[in-house]
Amino acid sequence: MADKPQSEHEAGEFHPRGTVAILVMFVLAIIILWASVYVILLSRGVTV
Amino acid sequence: MSEPGASKETLHIDPYEKNWMRISIVLLIVFAAAVTIAGFALGFQVPSPEERVDPNNLSGPWLSPGLRELSPGVYEAYIIGDAATWQFDPRDIEVPVGSTVTFYVTSRDIQHGFKLQDTNINMQILPGQVSKLTYTFDQVGEYPYICTEYCGTGHAFMFGSLTVVEK
Numbered sequence: 001m002a003d004k005p006q007s008e009h010e011a012g013e014f015h016p017r018g019t020v021a022i023l024v025m026f027v028l029a030i031i032i033l034w035a036s037v038y039v040i041l042l043s044r045g046v047t048v
Numbered sequence: 049m050s051e052p053g054a055s056k057e058t059l060h061i062d063p064y065e066k067n068w069m070r071i072s073i074v075l076l077i078v079f080a081a082a083v084t085i086a087g088f089a090l091g092f093q094v095p096s097p098e099e100r101v102d103p104n105n106l107s108g109p110w111l112s113p114g115l116r117e118l119s120p121g122v123y124e125a126y127i128i129g130d131a132a133t134w135q136f137d138p139r140d141i142e143v144p145v146g147s148t149v150t151f152y153v154t155s156r157d158i159q160h161g162f163k164l165q166d167t168n169i170n171m172q173i174l175p176g177q178v179s180k181l182t183y184t185f186d187q188v189g190e191y192p193y194i195c196t197e198y199c200g201t202g203h204a205f206m207f208g209s210l211t212v213v214e215k
Contacts, residue, residue: 038086048183
């Protein structure tokens with residue numbers, strides 16, 4: 001009887017490209033939004 | 049001591065998970081560094097509780113809230129939030145451009161907020177506590193201030209305006 005074929009994950013060749021793409025967008029969104037707020041903070045001047 | 053030939057168990061972490069942890073840690077470090085630089089190197093401060101007062105018996109400068117000139121170009125502004133009238137007292141302030149104003153704000157009754165638009169002044173206003181921040185106005189214009197904490201049916205009417213005029 002032939003061996004059961006290994007799944008892509010079991011073979012160690014699983015590359016979740018869609019998930020990685022979503023995570024990259026998520027990280028970029030966090031960086032851009034955080035940086036924009038930080039720039040606004042700096043542009044408004046110091047509060048003591 | 050382990051027996052010869054015994055398998056050594058190790059924690060397996062997927063490379064994607066490792067990279068995600070690395071990115072998260074780097075982001076946290078960068079954000080913390082940016083906040084530290086703003087706070088300690090550039091001098092950005094958050095509102096500090098300056099002093100305690102009796103909200104039912106405000107005295108001293110609170111008897112006549114408003115703007116006082118301490119020296120040329122240096123002012124202090126005492127402002128009271130009041131839910132009985134849904135107003136800030138005073139409601140209008142005017143200073144010349146280049147002025148440095150120290151805001152002392154408190155509440156006579158319940159929690160309010162004090163947000164001066166287009167500046168970093170944003171304070172929580174509590175009865176019995178005086179919140180303090182100092183800011184220098186380098187640009188002519190109108191800076192509305194509003195209550196940012198929902199304080200009741202008249203919350204939307206709690207606003208005022210600081211006007212910066214030419215010298």
